[in-house]
Amino acid sequence: MSSDAEGASEDRRKYEFRKVIEELKDYEGSGTQLVTIYIPEDRQVSDVVAHVTQEHSEAANIKSKQTRTNVQDALTSIKDRLRYYDTFPPDKGMVIFSGAVDAGGGQTDMVTRTLESPPNPVESFRYHCDSAFLTEPLEHMLEDAGLFGLIVLDRREANVGWLKGKRVEAVKSASSLVPGKQRKGGQSAQRFARLRLEAIDNFYQEVAGMADDLFVAKRHELDGILVGGPSPTKDEFLDGGYLHHELQDKVLGKFDVAYTDESGLKDLVDAASEALADQEIVDDKNQMEEFFENLNTGEEATYGFEQTRRNLIMGSVDRLLISEDLRSDVAVYECPNGHEEYEVIDARHSTPDHECVECGEEAIVQEREDVIEHLMAIAEQRGTETKFISTDFEKGEQLLDAFGGVAGILRYSTGV
Numbered sequence: 001m002s003s004d005a006e007g008a009s010e011d012r013r014k015y016e017f018r019k020v021i022e023e024l025k026d027y028e029g030s031g032t033q034l035v036t037i038y039i040p041e042d043r044q045v046s047d048v049v050a051h052v053t054q055e056h057s058e059a060a061n062i063k064s065k066q067t068r069t070n071v072q073d074a075l076t077s078i079k080d081r082l083r084y085y086d087t088f089p090p091d092k093g094m095v096i097f098s099g100a101v102d103a104g105g106g107q108t109d110m111v112t113r114t115l116e117s118p119p120n121p122v123e124s125f126r127y128h129c130d131s132a133f134l135t136e137p138l139e140h141m142l143e144d145a146g147l148f149g150l151i152v153l154d155r156r157e158a159n160v161g162w163l164k165g166k167r168v169e170a171v172k173s174a175s176s177l178v179p180g181k182q183r184k185g186g187q188s189a190q191r192f193a194r195l196r197l198e199a200i201d202n203f204y205q206e207v208a209g210m211a212d213d214l215f216v217a218k219r220h221e222l223d224g225i226l227v228g229g230p231s232p233t234k235d236e237f238l239d240g241g242y243l244h245h246e247l248q249d250k251v252l253g254k255f256d257v258a259y260t261d262e263s264g265l266k267d268l269v270d271a272a273s274e275a276l277a278d279q280e281i282v283d284d285k286n287q288m289e290e291f292f293e294n295l296n297t298g299e300e301a302t303y304g305f306e307q308t309r310r311n312l313i314m315g316s317v318d319r320l321l322i323s324e325d326l327r328s329d330v331a332v333y334e335c336p337n338g339h340e341e342y343e344v345i346d347a348r349h350s351t352p353d354h355e356c357v358e359c360g361e362e363a364i365v366q367e368r369e370d371v372i373e374h375l376m377a378i379a380e381q382r383g384t385e386t387k388f389i390s391t392d393f394e395k396g397e398q399l400l401d402a403f404g405g406v407a408g409i410l411r412y413s414t415g416v
Contacts, residue, residue, distance in 0.1 A: 011388055012376055014119055014142055018324075019370070021142070024133045027101040027111060033070040034099030036134040037078060038126040041093045045085045051127065052079050070100040070108070071129065077112045093122030097133045120165060141165075146279065149215045149225040149250070151207065152257055152264040154233045155200060158207045160214055161265050163226070163276075168269055170262040172210040176203040200236075208242035215247055224279055225250045228257035228268035252279060281390050287321060288395035291409055302414075303407040305330065305344045305371065312378045317408040320379045320386045322372055323396070326405030330371040333363035344371055344404070375406065384408075 027034065039048055056075040062068035077098045085094075095115045100108040120141040128134040148163040155178045161170040178199040215222060225247060227234050234254045237243075243251070255271040257264050269276070294301035302311045311317050327347045334340050335356035341363060343354055347370070354363045379386050391397050399407055 011386055015372060015388065017115060017118065017138065018142055020113060020115060021135050021138055024097055024113065024135050027099075027133060029070070029099050029101055029131045030108070031064060031067040031070075032129050032131055033067050033074065034101070034130060034133050035071065035074045035078065035097070036126075036128040036130075037096045038122045038124070038128075038134075038137060039089050039094050039096070040122045040125060041089055041091055043089065043093070043125050044087060045082055045089065046087075048125075049079060049082050051125075052082070055127065055129075073100065073110060074098040074112075077110065081112065081114055090116045092117045092120070094118075095122065095138060099133070146223040146276070147218065147221050148223055148252075148276070149211065149218075149247070150228075150265045150268055151211055151225065151237075152228045152260045152268050153204075153207050153237060154229050154260045155203065157260050158203075158210070159260060159262055159265055160207070160210045161262075162214075163265075163269055168266050170265055171214055173262070174203070174206050174210060176200075176206075178203055201240075204237050204240060204242045207237065208244070211247060212244050215250075216244055219246050219250065222250050224252035224275075226252055226255065226268055226272045226275070228255045228264065228271060229260055230256065230258070281392055281396070284387070284389045284396055285393060287319065287387050287409070288389060288393075288399065291321060291407055292395065294409060299413040300410040301407070302410060303403040305375075305404055305406050306342065308406050308408045309342070309375065309378065311408055311410060311414060312375065312382060312384060314414060315382045315384075316410050316412060316414045317379065317382070317384045318411045319409045320375060320384050321389050321399060321407040321409065322375070322386060323391060323400040323405035324388045325391050325400055326372060328371045328405070329368050330374050331368045332366045334366050335359060335361040335363040337361060339363070340366075371406070 037048070052075050056072055059068055059071045059075065062071060078096050081096055095118065098112040101111050103109045115138070118138060118141050146165065150161045150163055150168070152159050155176055157175050158173065159170055160172040161168060176199065178196060215225065227238055238251065238254055252275050253272060255268060257267045257271055259267055291301055302308045302317065308317065308320070312320065329345050329347050331343050331345055331351050332340065333343065333354045337356070337359050339356050339358045341354065341357060345351065351365050351368055354365070356363045376386050389396050389399050391400055399405060
């Protein structure tokens with residue numbers, strides 16, 4: 001599978017996860033009767049079944065009959081789902097949600113959802129029973145993005161590591177042989193200064209070597225490199241050309257950090273929070289800038305559901321741009337004379353009646369589906385890349401508010 005196809009598949013998967021999470025967050029239970037289980041990929045299913053069985057037994061002690069019944073029913077549903085898995089869960093693990101949710105009018109509905117292979121691996125087993133499903137760990141996974149190299153150094157020590165999503169990982173460290181500023185007796189000031197500069201230079205080369213070993217192989221995946229430490233150390237290191245030239249081009253900035261041990265890597269991430277936030281949406285901004293440039297010239301841009309859909313079917317859309325906050329369905333209607341028409345509807349609203357634009361006859365709804373799923377299915381068939389655009393910047397907001405959350409950058413001008 002090509003990298004573009006993998007990226008589109010990952011975007012689709014993240015969108016599907018996001019939809020399920022939004023659904024789960026709307027559910028409420030009476031008392032602590034909504035059960036959530038996070039299962040890492042290395043946890044044997046038989047161990048999970050044993051844990052669920054134990055919880056089912058202990059739930060018999062719950063005083064409220066309704067809560068007791070609902071919790072035990074949820075645990076039984078989870079055990080039934082676990083029967084579909086062999087020794088271990090799927091890659092990256094899985095999360096199961098089950099419980100009796102408020103359906104209004106004093107009624108409840110039993111809901112069970114299984115999410116396999118989340119965006120990031122489930123790190124530990126977790127059993128949670130509450131009046132709401134535990135979705136925060138999954139939400140954090142969806143927020144996690146990017147791979148950044150981290151370097152913190154002063155003239156005594158250095159640490160090099162990764163920022164993977166929101167996880168800081170220390171990998172390599174080094175201590176220097178740079179002597180203090182006070183020279184030993186018997187040494188001339190010039191000789192001492194020369195030896196000290198040589199030691200500093202050797203240490204900077206050692207730090208650059210660690211960075212090369214860790215980052216060069218991943219340079220095409222890196223979203224950037226952050227360098228931290230006190231002045232003038234970090235400035236000397238960067239200005240001295242010690243880093244591999246391809247890594248130097250990846251440096252997003254240098255930041256003042258007091259500590260240069262492993263904790264300094266986390267301090268560096270905190271100090272660079274604004275640069276990281278900007279980096280996460282820089283691709284979105286570039287996509288929207290290109291869209292508006294094309295729109296202003298009157299060529300190679302499309303927007304709105306119907307116009308974009310027609311261009312997608314023609315195969316003329318290079319990149320489909322969809323707002324991350326778009327929550328709409330599309331209803332497909334057909335009139336007695338065979339005319340097929342589409343109407344975009346707020347996902348929270350019921351399907352309205354529709355009169356055929358061409359002949360005026362009353363049309364009957366044939367199907368209704370998520371508008372993003374509808375457009376992405378066409379895009380995948382036509383080899384069109386899909387980009388989800390954040391609303392955390394002005395032009396991203398405009399995509400949602402002014403263009404219906406749907407636009408496209410064309411391969412060629414179509415006049416459609």
